[in-house]
Amino acid sequence: MCGITGWVSYRRDLTSHRRDVDAMTATMACRGPDAAGTWLSPHAALGHRRLAVIDLPGGAQPMTVETPDGAVTMVYSGEAYNFTELRAELRRAGQHFDTDSDTEVVLRGYLVWGEHLVDHLNGMYAFAIWDARVERLVMVRDRMGIKPFYYYETDDGVLFGSEPKAILANPLAEPVVGVDGLRELFAGAKTPGAAVWEGMNEVRPGELVLLDRSGLRRRTYWKLRSEPHTDSQQETVAHVRELLDDIVRRQLVADVPRCTLLSGGLDSSALTALAQLQLRPKGETVRSFAVDFPDQDKHFQAIDVAPTQDTPYVHAVAEHVASDHQDIVLDGDVLAAPDVRRAAVGARDLPMGIGDRDNSLYLLFAAVRRHSTVALSGESADEVFGGYPWFHDDRRHEETFPWLAGQHSLVDSGGSVAEDLKPVLAIPEFLAESYRTAVAETPVLDGETGLDQRMRVVSYLHLSRMVQILLDRKDRMSMAVGLEVRVPFCDHRLVQYVFNAPWSLKTFDGREKSLLRAATRDVLPRSVAERKKSGYPGTFDPAYVAAIQRQAGDLLRAGHQAVSLVSQEGLAAATSGPAADLTQRQRMLLERVLDLGAWFDLHRPTVKL
Structure with missing residues (x-):
């Protein structure tokens, strides 16, 4: 896993801009703590920061292959899980390899297949190739958008990077946020x-972006397809298990220590158990890590997506599979520390207002990184298999994004926006149009009607809209501490297969995620196999709530710029009453203004209304 950045300019000599390229590359240091490299030519400059995971001595970047017609140079972030098979295929096609890295496999795959290389890859990746033979830049993002990739068009080319901060380090890019940007933040x-x-812009999931002297053009190389599902229930369960076994096997490949992130839910528990099945015959034991908070049993408050505490289930799984397990306990004072919030907001480049869940994820990943470099996560199983509560109640029928129906407590949907901004941002109208666009994109299956048709739409909304928020959060928080987190449930083969299973098959036992439960029940303790969906936990530590209330009050009294974007009346109320009496909405408002405050201090954006 790495950080990539670059600059293509057809009217400048970029060999005289090393300082700018070095500055862009330096912003990616957390993503790649092991090595740095830059490559400059007259019209293309590439920068790379490396987190060494496969072929530790041989995968240095930027990587170049000299051909008789010119150089082809690449910067690459991610993992191609099928690189071993691809290397064998490319050798048969006449390619010779100087390293054992998957990076070289991808680069030489481009020499053989050109832009159709993307059709051969299985993995999570974002990479850019400068083909000096035709003076063309090729930018590629994986099918599900697991790895981030941003670009910024200039008057004669493009800037790009794994994260916005890399682009914003170039003097051509200005840190301006307009109305549409604020809508994205609050919606x-x-x-x-x-x-x-x-x-x-972002390179979209499953998209390839090409730039040459004639301009920039985009091509979608993969998207979800609707097709008839003809397998029986038994065959479907068996195929899901077959896919999961293959996916976990591939994603355990690394030359560095690996682990799993264990919450005690069905998703992470299944991965932990399957990983142990893969490792035990090799004489290895899977390591697992979980997050917890002091006195969580005393302070815990059940909410829609997190009705039960994790710890008892975590320990049941760890004992059942005999993993080498460790709980990471985070107290409220540490979670509330301003430097932790700044680190979390700085990692995301955005003030998302999730607060303690971002802060704790950052601290969890930092703790895990002291022991492992690669972690497997259960992220995205709920989107793939239908795990959220609103997949199963009346919210699934509302003409909006289901996770926003009823104003779920972990999203904002414009509720904290300052009163004078509400008519400017028009969040309800923005969401309505976004929803209509997403529904119109949903691939139709001929002859499908009723609940199956509606649930295909609901599934598509999650896989094309919601999952991107979570994957981006996972990537930024993990890479901020140099931890590579892999997401087996985002393997495109599994996503495509389960997407087309009828809803009645996905809920054949009357529960959420029936297919996943049935496919992995044999490796799980019964209590976990039967556990109701419970999301990533938040803290209910009174010390944390009191601390963020004080900090938000300081921003309000100081007239900080962040305060101008949120409801000042609501903020005044949230910062004045007893911390123990705060509602979920008030706590969200406190998190939002504190994240905004850190964002303004870090990026100093110009807000243009």
Whole structure:
């Protein structure tokens, strides 16, 4: 895993801009603590920071292959899980390899297949190739958008990077956020390709972006397809298990220590158990880590997506599979520390207002990184298999994004926006249009009607809109501490297969995630196999709540710029009453203004309304 950045300019000599390219590359240091490299030519400059995971001595970047017609140079972030098979295929096609890295496999795959290389890859990746033979830049992002990739068009080319901060380090890019960017921050549903910062875009999941002297063009090389599902229940369960076994096997490949992130839920528990099955015959034991908070049993408050505490289930799984387990306990004072919030907001480049869940994830990953470099996570199983509560109640029928129906407590949907900004941002109208666009994109299956048709739409909304928010959060928090987190449930083969299973098959036992439960029940303790969906936990430590209330009050009294974007009347109320009496909405408002405060201090954005 790494950080990539670069600059293509057809009217400048970039060999005289090393300082700018070095500055862009330096912003990616956390993503790649092991090595740094830059490569400059007259019209293309590439920068790379490396987190060494496979072929530790041989995968240095930027990586170049000299051909008779010119050089082809690449910067690459991610993992191609099928690189061993691809290397064998490319050798048969006449390619010779100087390293054992998957990076060289991808680069030489481009020499053989050109841009159709993307059709051969299985993995999570974002990479850019400068083909000097035709003066063309090729930018590619993986099918599910697991790895981030941003670009910023200039008057004669493009800037790009794994994160916005790399682009913003170039003097050509200005840190401006307009109306559309603020809508993205407050709405709670991500627009594919939107990057919040004006002039900046994301390479979309499953997209290939090409730039040459004639301009920039985009091509979608993969998207979800609707097709008939003809397998029986038994065959479907068996195939899901077959896929999971293969995915876990591939994603355990690394030349560095590995572990799993264990919450005690069905998703992470299944991965931990399957990983142990893969490792035990090799004489290895899977390591597992979980987050917890002091006196959580005393302070815990059940909410819609987190109705039960994790710890008893975590320990049941660890004992059942005999993992080498460790709890990471985070107290409220540490979670509330301003430097932790600054680190979390700085990692995301955005003030998402999730607060303690971002802070704790950052601290959890930092603790895990002291023991492992690669971790497997259960992220995205709920989107793939239908795990959230609103998949199963009346919210699934509402004409909006289901996770926003009823104003779920972990999203904002414009509720904290300052009164004078509400008519400017028009969040309800923005969300309505975003929803209509997403529904119109949903691939239709001929002859499908009723609940199956509606649940295909609901599944697509999650896989194309919600999952991007969570994957981005996972990537930024983990890479901020140099930890590579892999997400087996985002393997495109599994996503495509389960997407087309009828809803009645996905809920055949009357529960959420029926297919996943049935496919992995044999490796799980019964209590975990039967556990109701419970999301990533938040802290209910009174010390944390009191601390953020004080900090938000300081911003309000100081007239900080962040305060101008939120409801000042609501903020005054949230900072004045007893901390123990705060509602979930008030606590969200405190988190939002504190994240905004850190963001303004770090990035000093110009807000243009």
